[in-house]
Amino acid sequence: MxxxxxxxxxxxxxxxxxxxxxxxxxxxxxxxxxxxxxxxxxxxxxxxxxxxxxxxxxxxxxxxxxxxxxxxxxxxxxxxxxxxxxxxxxxxxxxxxxxxxxxxxxxxxxxxxxxxxxxxxxxSQIIDCPPDDPIKAPRVHGMIHIKASYIYLLENLMDLSHLSFLHKNSIGSSADDSANASMDINPTKTGVKFLRLMRNATPSNASKQRHNFQGFVDRWSEFEFVAPSCIVQWSGAVNAGEYDKGVREGGESNRIVHTITPETDKTCHYFFAMSGGYGGAEATRKLAFQVFREDADMIEQQQIRLDGYDQSRLVDIPSDVARVQMNRYLNRRIEEESRMASNAAE
Ligand code: FES
Ligand SMILES: [Fe+2]
The missing domain is CATH 2.102.10.10 (Rieske [2Fe-2S] iron-sulphur domain)
Structure with missing residues (x-):
């Protein structure tokens, strides 16, 4: 539904x-x-x-x-x-x-x-895409067709612990940095948002290639799920110690809207719009398609494995908290809407 x-x-x-x-x-x-x-x-x-x-x-x-x-x-x-x-x-x-x-x-x-x-x-309810970007970095957008439910992609975006594994060669931090990340999760009127913060972390390979980080970095990810299928992202990295001083610019900065439209119950269109940090439009587009394709390939296989499977047998782990809140919020909205529709039909 x-x-x-x-x-x-x-x-x-x-x-x-x-x-x-x-x-x-x-x-x-x-x-x-x-x-x-x-x-x-x-x-x-x-x-x-x-x-x-x-x-x-x-x-x-x-x-x-x-x-x-x-x-x-x-x-x-x-x-x-x-x-x-x-x-x-x-x-x-x-x-x-x-x-x-x-x-x-x-x-x-x-x-x-x-x-x-x-x-x-x-x-007027339509979100800005991409969100306002003070540095006016080049904007790119695109779409990837995925043979998996849009829910699996939303879930992927609401649990960033996968970066250290699925994207370990591109945008992932080390597994230790990821395990030590702090998570601040809050409900909103239209969904749920979180701030994930890694202080003194090793920069990702992609970050090292594109930016001039000398050593460790503070890396943040602000993600807001806006029901039913948008996720607004602002993430970046600055030299270690700078985040707590309020520094957000000068290192890596990515503002992205992920907006996913179901095609069928088991396929979706993954649209994204982003302003690509300081890397230039072409480099940003290339990295986005590479990373998002890694996600798409995994969730397509996940779709095959979960097809017809009793998902109540799956296990939640600590990194699932924001994902679970997203699932609950969306299910509640869908149930409310279908209840109102059946009341109106009676
Ligand atoms: S004009 Fe459209 S089916 Fe005949
Ligand atoms: Fe991913």
Whole structure:
């Protein structure tokens, strides 16, 4: 089950063009396209006539034309042209020829989509992506398709102890530094956040390559989970002893938004937007894809192992506290939403 009354990233902005884009989101087939005025729209990817995917059609005068028998729909899902029908669509057909449309909103690098009740879609709830960055480092964004539940990726991001193992050759600190990290975890109105701090730690290999650290570093990770599927990250490293003096700039600094959209129950789209410290855009993009692919490869295998498995048999360890709070918060929101939906239906 998914939280439906929420904004999810449907696509990177440059993916949505005059050519229709087919994408499955939360198990629903969606077509994204731009009309002739450049306005972005999202419709159910199923024509009302014979059910052909609208994504096999093309941009028309007023919206998108179905590639099978030529019905045309505007961005709100209204059928505006039926071949052979003279003039306006007859009143008796208006409702039946409508296809579902979804609210969309373009912000920063992404096109966001609201998958729930359209009347309560409020774009002001969409987070900044990436978050404000005082040093204005180069920004990059991207997407990785993952054959695993979005939950496993959220869990990966809420338990950073994996850095010392899965990413030991790139961004991981030593296992000892990781084991000694302090964790400060706090609930928020929209999820949970934590500060993970390693003082006097060995810099990661990636950090050593890109920055001029002479010895040990203070390394911090501020992560905020914003339900249902965004994680806002600010992490970095400064020379040992500087963190407690309030120094945050001059060493490593990464501001990242991870925003994960379920495709199906067992697959997801991992979007990310980041301002890449002091390493430059290309180096940042390369490192991001390398590290995030390491995560993706592991959770794809985890998905296979856990498929059909009784997860109550799995064991929690000390590093799981933030992850468990994230799971609980999200489950609670999903349960609340489905309870409200069934009350409304009664
Ligand atoms: S299926 Fe779309 S016009 Fe016939
Ligand atoms: Fe990771």
């Amino acid at each position: 998914f939280l439906r009354n929420a904004w999810y990233v449907a696509a990177s902005i440059e993916e949505v063009t005059d050519k229709p884009l087919a994408r499955t989101l939360l198990n629903e087939p969606i077509v994204l396209f731009r009309d002739r005025n450049g306005v972005c729209a999202a419709l159910e990817d199923r024509c009302c006539h014979r059910g052909a995917p609208l994504s096999l059609g093309w941009q028309g005068e007023r919206g998108i034309v179905c590639g099978y028998h030529g019905l045309e729909f505007d961005g709100a899902g209204a059928c505006v042209h039926i071949p052979g029908n003279k003039g306006e669509i007859p009143e008796r057909l208006r409702q039946r020829t409508r296809v579902r449309s979804y609210p969309v909103f373009e912000k920063d690098a992404f096109v966001w989509i609201w998958m729930g009740e359209p009347t309560i879609a409020d774009p």
